[in-house]
Amino acid sequence: MRMPLFRGTKRWVVIVAAMLLSSLLLSACAENSPSVLNTFGPVAAREASLFWFTLIVATIVFVAVEGVLLYSIIRYRERPNSPNPEQIHGNTTIEIAWTIAPSIFLFIVLGATIYTMFGLGDLGGGNKVEVRVVAHQWWWEFDYPNYKIVTADSLHIPAGAVIQADLVSNNVIHSFWIPALSGKLDVIPGHNHPLLFKADMNAAGKKFLGECAEFCGAQHAHMRFDVYVDDQNTFNRWVSVQQQAATPLNTGAVACKSPIPQSDLVACGAKFFAQGACVSCHGIVGVNLNGYNDPKALGLIGPNLTHFGSRDLIAGGILENNPQNLALWLHNPQDVKPGNDMPDLGLSQDQINALVAYLESLK
Ligand code: CUA
Numbered sequence: 214m215r216m217p218l219f220r221g222t223k224r225w226v227v228i229v230a231a232m233l234l235s236s237l238l239l240s241a242c243a244e245n246s247p248s249v250l251n252t253f254g255p256v257a258a259r260e261a262s263l264f265w266f267t268l269i270v271a272t273i274v275f276v277a278v279e280g281v282l283l284y285s286i287i288r289y290r291e292r293p294n295s296p297n298p299e300q301i302h303g304n305t306t307i308e309i310a311w312t313i314a315p316s317i318f319l320f321i322v323l324g325a326t327i328y329t330m331f332g333l334g335d336l337g338g339g340n341k342v343e344v345r346v347v348a349h350q351w352w353w354e355f356d357y358p359n360y361k362i363v364t365a366d367s368l369h370i371p372a373g374a375v376i377q378a379d380l381v382s383n384n385v386i387h388s389f390w391i392p393a394l395s396g397k398l399d400v401i402p403g404h405n406h407p408l409l410f411k412a413d414m415n416a417a418g419k420k421f422l423g424e425c426a427e428f429c430g431a432q433h434a435h436m437r438f439d440v441y442v443d444d445q446n447t448f449n450r451w452v453s454v455q456q457q458a459a460t461p462l463n464t465g466a467v468a469c470k471s472p473i474p475q476s477d478l479v480a481c482g483a484k485f486f487a488q489g490a491c492v493s494c495h496g497i498v499g500v501n502l503n504g505y506n507d508p509k510a511l512g513l514i515g516p517n518l519t520h521f522g523s524r525d526l527i528a529g530g531i532l533e534n535n536p537q538n539l540a541l542w543l544h545n546p547q548d549v550k551p552g553n554d555m556p557d558l559g560l561s562q563d564q565i566n567a568l569v570a571y572l573e574s575l576k
Pocket of ligand 1: 348351386387388425426427428429430432433434436
């Protein structure tokens with residue numbers, strides 16, 4: 214007796230499964246969703262080629278094995294009065310054959326993998342940029358020792374330059390990943406990992422998403438960063454802006470009593486920053502730090518805010534950087550990102566307004 218394919222309860226199980234599967238697939242279609250197959254640099258491109266090569270090998274094996282299987286099932290299916298098939302258990306020739314044949318395919322993939330691995334270290338000569346990448350719980354710090362600048366949540370690189378990243382963690386294991394430019398590499402405490410990558414010349418002007426690819430605590434998903442690929446001139450301009458210290462403000466001239474007049478907001482923000490709890494975790498060159506090499510910077514657990522207003526993301530990428538979001542963050546960081554290092558400081562609305570005005574002015 215023949216059964217209709219999906220009946221009764223089985224049908225809705227199939228429908229739900231199909232919906233779940235399609236939502237999973239469609240979730241990858243969001244705009245700006247990074248893809249390891251849409252590459253803008255030689256490292257990611259070589260890794261994508263290895264993926265396609267392995268997929269082709271695997272597809273050949275799959276089609277061949279499943280083809281023989283289906284053919285055998287149909288051609289040699291049981292019929293009335295068919296004799297017992299010949300038993301091949303213990304046939305040495307066949308067993309050797311089906312051990313060697315898959316090994317050949319695996320060695321082909323192994324060869325391609327080793328070839329790709331060695332290729333990743335060879336990115337040619339030319340301009341080099343060193344970046345010390347420090348993984349925090351949960352945000353990324355980017356430190357350019359040759360330019361003496363430090364930033365957070367935003368990595369700027371010149372197109373065509375070899376980026377020599379030194380991956381550092383002093384807390385837990387993270388994984389550094391820019392899908393369009395480089396593969397993942399673990400960031401392990403006590404064991405710095407070097408990583409080379411490069412953005413193609415035609416990537417200049419583009420922005421890519423970077424993220425943490427290793428579970429590192431409650432806010433692992435909120436450990437994102439922007440990667441800006443600039444042409445060399447734009448990059449040089451960005452470096453020279455970032456090297457500037459913050460302009461000192463005459464904070465003695467403002468009273469900062471509620472309600473603070475609009476014209477005093479920035480100066481009052483600077484005053485609250487310098488006098489308040491902010492400076493125990495954050496640094497601003499020109500305010501509580503005497504330049505890039507100030508030893509005090511080492512003891513600070515929060516991001517360096519010298520050019521805070523020039524960044525597009527805040528708090529490890531959980532929020533876009535705009536006055537509303539910064540106010541939301543300052544009101545209670547633990548509401549926005551539970552478990553992060555910044556406590557609720559119980560700031561008044563006046564203090565928040567002033568700090569937002571000041572921090573956003575630090576371009
Ligand atoms: Cu850091 Cu996940």
